[in-house]
Amino acid sequence: MHYELYYWTGIQGRGEFVRLALEDAGADYTDMARVHGDAIMTPLLAGKTDGHRPFAPPVLKAGRQLVAQVAAILDFLGPTLDLVPHAASRRVQALQLQLTIADLVAEVHDTHHPIAASKYYDEQKTEARARAEAMRGERLPKFLGYFEEVLRANGGRHPLREHSYVDLSLFQLLSGLDYMFPRRMQALWPSLPLLQALKDRVEKRPGIAAYLASGRRLAFNTNGIFRHYPELDGDR
Amino acid sequence: MHYELYYWTGIQGRGEFVRLALEDAGADYTDMARVHGDAIMTPLLAGKTDGHRPFAPPVLKAGRQLVAQVAAILDFLGPTLDLVPHAASRRVQALQLQLTIADLVAEVHDTHHPIAASKYYDEQKTEARARAEAMRGERLPKFLGYFEEVLRANGGRHPLREHSYVDLSLFQLLSGLDYMFPRRMQALWPSLPLLQALKDRVEKRPGIAAYLASGRRLAFNTNGIFRHYPELDGDR
Numbered sequence: 001m002h003y004e005l006y007y008w009t010g011i012q013g014r015g016e017f018v019r020l021a022l023e024d025a026g027a028d029y030t031d032m033a034r035v036h037g038d039a040i041m042t043p044l045l046a047g048k049t050d051g052h053r054p055f056a057p058p059v060l061k062a063g064r065q066l067v068a069q070v071a072a073i074l075d076f077l078g079p080t081l082d083l084v085p086h087a088a089s090r091r092v093q094a095l096q097l098q099l100t101i102a103d104l105v106a107e108v109h110d111t112h113h114p115i116a117a118s119k120y121y122d123e124q125k126t127e128a129r130a131r132a133e134a135m136r137g138e139r140l141p142k143f144l145g146y147f148e149e150v151l152r153a154n155g156g157r158h159p160l161r162e163h164s165y166v167d168l169s170l171f172q173l174l175s176g177l178d179y180m181f182p183r184r185m186q187a188l189w190p191s192l193p194l195l196q197a198l199k200d201r202v203e204k205r206p207g208i209a210a211y212l213a214s215g216r217r218l219a220f221n222t223n224g225i226f227r228h229y230p231e232l233d234g235d236r
Numbered sequence: 237m238h239y240e241l242y243y244w245t246g247i248q249g250r251g252e253f254v255r256l257a258l259e260d261a262g263a264d265y266t267d268m269a270r271v272h273g274d275a276i277m278t279p280l281l282a283g284k285t286d287g288h289r290p291f292a293p294p295v296l297k298a299g300r301q302l303v304a305q306v307a308a309i310l311d312f313l314g315p316t317l318d319l320v321p322h323a324a325s326r327r328v329q330a331l332q333l334q335l336t337i338a339d340l341v342a343e344v345h346d347t348h349h350p351i352a353a354s355k356y357y358d359e360q361k362t363e364a365r366a367r368a369e370a371m372r373g374e375r376l377p378k379f380l381g382y383f384e385e386v387l388r389a390n391g392g393r394h395p396l397r398e399h400s401y402v403d404l405s406l407f408q409l410l411s412g413l414d415y416m417f418p419r420r421m422q423a424l425w426p427s428l429p430l431l432q433a434l435k436d437r438v439e440k441r442p443g444i445a446a447y448l449a450s451g452r453r454l455a456f457n458t459n460g461i462f463r464h465y466p467e468l469d470g471d472r
C-alpha cells in the first residue's frame with residue numbers, strides 16, 4: 001500500500017506523530033505538501049475529495065480511504081504497520097493512551113496561545129506566561145508522572161508491553177518538551193527514568209534513527225506546536 | 237453485558253457522552269459514583285484496579301476490560317451497542333468525527349479556564365472574556381460549519397449516513413452550547429439547519445427522550461464543561 005500524508009510544510013506539527021509511525025515501519029509514503037506545496041490540501045479541506053471531509057490536517061490517504069485526526073490515523077495504521085497489539089482489548093488501550101498524549105499536546109499548544117489560535121504569540125504573551133507556570137508546575141508532572149506509572153505497571157519498557165505507535169508518540173512528545181521547556185525538563189527527568197530510557201530506545205530504532213538523520217526531519221521551531229520561548233520556561 | 241461507568245457526580249461532564257450512548261442503546265449499566273460516591277474512583281485512578289490505568293474519568297468497565305477517554309470508550313462500545321457502522325473503514329470515520337467533537341469540547345472548557353484548570357473562574361475572568369470572544373467569533377462558526385457541511389455531504393440526516401454515537405455526541409455538544417452561549421447560538425442556528433434537525437431528532441429517540449425526562453439527566457450547571465456565564469456570551 002502506498003500512503004499519502006497531507007500536512008503543512010515547514011513544521012513538524014501534529015503530522016510528525018504520523019510520520020514517525022510511517023518511518024518506523026518503513027512504509028511507502030509521499031509527504032504530499034512537501035512535494036506539491038501546501039495548496040495541495042485546499043480541495044481536501046474543502047471536501048472536494050472522495051472520502052470523509054477532514055476538519056484539519058494531518059490527513060492520511062490510503063487508496064480510497066481518507067482519515068484525519070492523529071489518533072484515528074494511528075488506530076487505522078496500527079494493525080497494518082504492526083504498530084499495535086492485535087487483540088481488540090489491547091488496541092483500545094493504545095487508543096486510550098494516544099488520546100491522553102493528544103490532550104497534553106493540545107495543552108502544549110494553548111500554553112503559547114491561551115487566548116486565540118488566530119492571534120500572534122506576542123499579543124498573548126502575558127497570559128502565556130501565566131499558563132506556562134501552570135503547565136510547568138501542575139500539568140507536566142501530572143501527565144508525565146502518569147505515563148511513567150503506566151510504564152512501571154507494564155514491565156518498564158513499553159506502555160503496552162510491546163512496541164507500538166504509543167512508544168513513538170511518547171518519543172515525539174518528550175522530544176518536543178525537551179525543546180520547549182529545557183530547564184523544566186532537566187528538573188523533571190530524574191523522576192522519569194523509564195520514560196527517559198524509552199525515549200533513548202526509540203531514538204535508536206533503525207527506521208527512526210535513519211529518519212532523524214535525514215533531511216525529512218525538520219528541526220523544532222517557533223511556528224510549530226512545541227515552541228521554545230525562554231520566558232515560558234523555568235526550573236519549576 | 238453489564239457495564240460500570242465511572243464519572244464524577246454532580247455534573248454531566250465528559251461522562252455524559254458515554255451515558256447517552258448507553259441510554260440510547262438501552263444498555264445495562266451502573267453509574268458507579270452516583271451509587272457509591274466519588275471515592276469509588278480513587279483506587280481506579282491510582283492504578284489499583286486490574287486493567288489499564290486511566291488518566292482521568294470517564295472510565296468504562298466491561299467485564300475485565302477498563303477503557304478511559306470518551307472517544308476510545310465510544311469506539312469500544314460502538315459495535316456492541318450497534319452505534320457505529322460495521323465496516324472498519326466507516327468505524328474510523330466515526331472516530332475521526334468524535335475526535336473533532338472532543339477538540340471543540342476541550343476548547344469549550346478552556347474558554348472559562350484559559351490560564352489554569354486548577355484556578356477558579358473568578359481568577360481568570362478577564363482572560364476568559366478574551367478567549368470567549370475568539371470562541372464565539374471564530375471557533376464556533378468554524379467547527380459547527382464543518383459539522384453542518386459533513387451532514388450536507390452525507391445525505392443531511394446523519395454524519396455517517398446512519399444513526400451512530402456521533403449523532404448522540406453532536407446532540408450533547410449542541411445542547412451544551414445552547415446552554416453556555418444562548419445569544420451566540422441564537423445567531424448561529426439559522427445557518428445550521430441540518431444540525432438543528434439532527435438535534436431535534438436525537439432528542440425524540442425513545443431511549444434519549446426517556447433519559448432526558450428522568451432524574452438521571454442532571455441539569456447543566458457552572459461546575460461542568462459547558463458553563464453559562466452571561467459575560468462570556470454575546471450575539472457575535
